Amino acid sequence: MKITVVSGSIRETSQSDRIAKIVQNTINELDMDVEADMVFLKDEKIPLWDEGKWKADSDITKHWKPISDKLKASDGFVIVTPEWAGMAPPHLKNFLLMCEAGELAHKPAQIVSVSSGMGGAYPVSDLRVSGSKNNMITWLPDHIILRNVTNLFIEDLPTDLDTELLARIKYSMTYLAATAEAWKPVRDKYQNRKEYKFGM
Numbered sequence: 545m546k547i548t549v550v551s552g553s554i555r556e557t558s559q560s561d562r563i564a565k566i567v568q569n570t571i572n573e574l575d576m577d578v579e580a581d582m583v584f585l586k587d588e589k590i591p592l593w594d595e596g597k598w599k600a601d602s603d604i605t606k607h608w609k610p611i612s613d614k615l616k617a618s619d620g621f622v623i624v625t626p627e628w629a630g631m632a633p634p635h636l637k638n639f640l641l642m643c644e645a646g647e648l649a650h651k652p653a654q655i656v657s658v659s660s661g662m663g664g665a666y667p668v669s670d671l672r673v674s675g676s677k678n679n680m681i682t683w684l685p686d687h688i689i690l691r692n693v694t695n696l697f698i699e700d701l702p703t704d705l706d707t708e709l710l711a712r713i714k715y716s717m718t719y720l721a722a723t724a725e726a727w728k729p730v731r732d733k734y735q736n737r738k739e740y741k742f743g744m
Contacts, residue, residue: 545578545725547571547717548618552625552636554586559693560658561586564624566697567656570710571622571717578721581618583611585635593641608642615647620724621681622717624656625667632667632675640675646741648681650731652723654716655687664689677743684723688716 549568553560561584571580588611596602615621625632640648655671657664668687676683690696690709697706 545576545620545721545728546581546618547578547620547622547721547724548581548583548615549622550583550585550624550636550639552585552623552633552639554633554635555626556586558586558626559660560624560626562697563656563658563690563693564622566710567622567624567713567717570713571721574714574718574721576718576721576725578724580622581614583614585639590635590639590642592638597642597644612643612645612647615643616645618651619728620651620720621648621653622656622720623653623671624658625671627657627659627663627667630663630666632670637670637675640671640679640681643679643681646680646737648679649737650680650682650727650735652684652720652727653681654684654720656713657687657689658693659689659691660694662691664691678741680743682727684716684720686716686719688713 549564551561551564564582568580568582571578591604591607594604596604599605625636655668657667672683696709
């Protein structure tokens with residue numbers, strides 16, 4: 545079973561990337577038959593969605609295909625989102641818009657929001673409200689918010705807060721992996737994207 549961790553930042557030095565790697569390591573260390581793959585949006589340089597996405601031979605479709613194939617092979621996702629001006633960044637929303645071919649459809653996903661200050665709640669709301677209609681990603685009801693992230697997980701000896709948050713991340717990743725495993729046979733048997741490709 546595979547979980548893909550998506551780091552939603554395009555900054556070269558990114559707290560989201562750092563946290564995404566911690567999440568990946570946590571998943572890979574679970575006592576479960578699961579491995580974590582990574583997608584860093586800063587490396588993928590995904591173009592803005594346009595109508596060329598509907599044409600098989602367009603540049604945008606050719607650029608997207610290897611990313612799409614990687615996502616389709618995954619059973620669940622962790623979306624690590626920074627908070628930019630009180631919302632999920634536009635390139636992360638663009639990524640979700642690009643996933644219209646079932647890459648994320650009816651697969652569980654955990655939101656991890658990262659804030660350098662005391663924020664972090666708005667990107668969670670943003671993604672839950674408008675991040676799933678046609679890609680049909682299924683957000684788990686729980687989420688993680690890592691506030692003052694530049695002070696987290698930086699010491700060789702973890703602080704009490706580090707230990708508490710790492711335990712929460714492990715719990716959430718365990719729950720995500722178990723949910724992904726449980727949903728796969730249901731999705732394989734009942735999902736009908738031929739007739740019901742778009743949300744209402």
